[in-house]
Amino acid sequence: MNDDFYYHSFMNRDRLIHIVDADIATCESLSVLFRLEGFQTTFSIDAEQFAINLDRRRPDVFVINMRVGEENGLSLLRRAKAIRASMPVFMLTEEPQIAAAVTAMKLGATDVLSKPIDTEYLLTVLRDALRVDAGMGMMQSGRRQVEVRGFAQLTPRERQVLQLITNGQSNKEAGRELGISPRTIEVHRARVMEKLGARNTADLMRIVLAG
Missing domain, CATH: 3.40.50.2300 (Response regulator)
Incomplete structure (x- = not known):
């Protein structure tokens, strides 16, 4: 799965x-x-x-x-x-x-x-x-952004990607919205997960929701 x-x-x-x-x-x-x-x-x-x-x-x-x-x-x-x-x-x-x-x-x-x-x-x-x-x-709620350990290390583009991921968008959908390729989204996504210490997408969501 x-x-x-x-x-x-x-x-x-x-x-x-x-x-x-x-x-x-x-x-x-x-x-x-x-x-x-x-x-x-x-x-x-x-x-x-x-x-x-x-x-x-x-x-x-x-x-x-x-x-x-x-x-x-x-x-x-x-x-x-x-x-x-x-x-x-x-x-x-x-x-x-x-x-x-x-x-x-x-x-x-x-x-x-x-x-x-x-x-x-x-x-x-x-x-x-x-x-x-x-x-x-x-x-x-005042546009509360994700505030978790490592969030400050994210670039503006990585924050955009994280926001789209937390809204449930796929790499293809996020890429279309930001005007970049799904592969580039995948690279940003991997960097976001590394900086936030997430092992997979489900783990990333747990970190975000707990933040």
Whole structure:
């Protein structure tokens, strides 16, 4: 297993996705999908269960159907965004609903997906949303940079690479963002790991999160 697998498993394992859909089959299939990616999940089939699960633990991501029994999913979207404005919330529709989708996006939904769900696309946009959310969290905390032993030894470019790694970007993605080759990213990454005393990517993440 490569470092990317360990990275995603390590980063996802404490993140909870709350699925809200009156169709229990949808809840169960999405729960399996997310758990295979290393996430924790919970699901609700009505507004009452939604409130109970929310009291137990606040999630990191919501996946909410536009209609949950008699409840309008948009009201649940509002409740989710009231918890934290940057909370990633994905809305599901039984069929394309342009007006409802526009309203959902105005209310802060991350994306609106029609059933049947394109699970590969869902996982891609979910990961992207979590990276953005993590970046906003760092900004809201005063742009707290990684402060660990050896950090002061990093060059400006190495700090940029470290930031992208901690946001979950691959060598290819980081290289594209910085305008350099994946191989150059790999070299910077190796130097960062050496300076911070990390044996592999998972070890690097442990050092960063403990810093």
